Amino acid sequence: MDRPTDEPGSSAETAHRAQVNDYDSFAEAYSAENENNLVNAYYERPAMLALAGEVTGRRVLDAGCGSGSLSAALRDRGAVVTGIDASAAMLALARRRLGVDAALHVGDLNGRLPFADGAFDDVVASLVLHYLRDWGPALAELRRVLKPGGRLIASVDHPFVAYTIQDPRPDYFATTSHTFDWTFTGRPVPMRFWRRPLHAMTDAFTTAGFRLTTISEPQPHPAAHELFPADSHGLSTTPTFLFFVVEAPPSATGSGGVSR
Ligand SMILES: C[S@@+](CC[C@H](N)C(=O)[O-])C[C@H]1O[C@@H](n2cnc3c(N)ncnc32)[C@H](O)[C@@H]1O
DSSP, rough: OOOOOOOOOHHHHHHHHTTTTOOHHHHHHHHHHHOOHIIIIIHHHHHHHHHOOTTTTTTEEEOOOSSSSHHHHHHTTTTTEEEEEEEEHHHHHHHHOOTSEEEEOOOOOOOOOSSSSSSSSEEEEESSSGGGOOOOOOOOOOOOHHHEEEEEEEEEEEEHHHHTSSSSSSOOTTTTTEEEEEEEEEEEEEEEEEOOOOOHHHHHHTTTOOEEEEEEEOOOTTTTTHOOOOTHHHHHHHHEEEEEEOOOSSSTTTTOOOOO
16 A cells, blocks of 8 residues: 655654644635635636536535635535535634535545535535545545536646655655645744655546546636736646546446546
8 A cells, every 4th residue: 555754854853743734723824825826716726617617506515625715616606515624714714705604514534524425416626635645535435425427526736746846756656745834924834745646546536436537737727827927837837736527427336437
């Protein structure tokens, strides 16, 4: 199975002392940054919305919804959205954005989800799967809560980027963790991500019974070039995130596999 490694260096040492991925401690700052920045607002979110397409009337689970920016955009397009996230502070921001009646749940994607079988037409999972060491249990749950033929639309750190930024480079074919600090208002916050090879991602989807329909490396939104002239060229010419659309089989007896 996976061969996890922690990268040496000051960030990792910090991470061993402090809690990693503590979104509760930087929810406000993360959400503010995510709201209008190049990478989330003019690249990741538009790409997810484009992959989701027409969602009017569809029941959508936003898995790892954070402060609810994608949920809000989907709701604006007519979807009936439910959000789940491990961070109570991120969910509090989502509730502020989406209103007191919004269906929002604190929960860990590693565990059983508090939803019935087939409860959703679509699941969106923006930038959350790379926090999970093992995708198997989470994907099995996401498939369970999707109706037959339902879609999981996911974005993750591009596996080639997560491989090349590490020095020394890890074994590409292993699943490894890497740890480094994000900085919010001058304060370092230790983050840990799980990097896996591309085939491990596609294998995880098909093992969970999904059928792979799309792998996407989209371009930023056209407005990005005018709004972010210094950085949009780099984002346009360098892999950053990888996007997947996978489908639950149309019936309970269907099997997974790559579509042709
Ligand atoms: C990079 S943020 C993305 C938030 C949102 N999807 C977006 O794109 O704006 C990652 C989110 O995943 C959540 N998260 C991380 N690990 C999780 C887990 N095991 N279960 C549920 N949520 C998790 C974090 O709390 C955080 O809100």
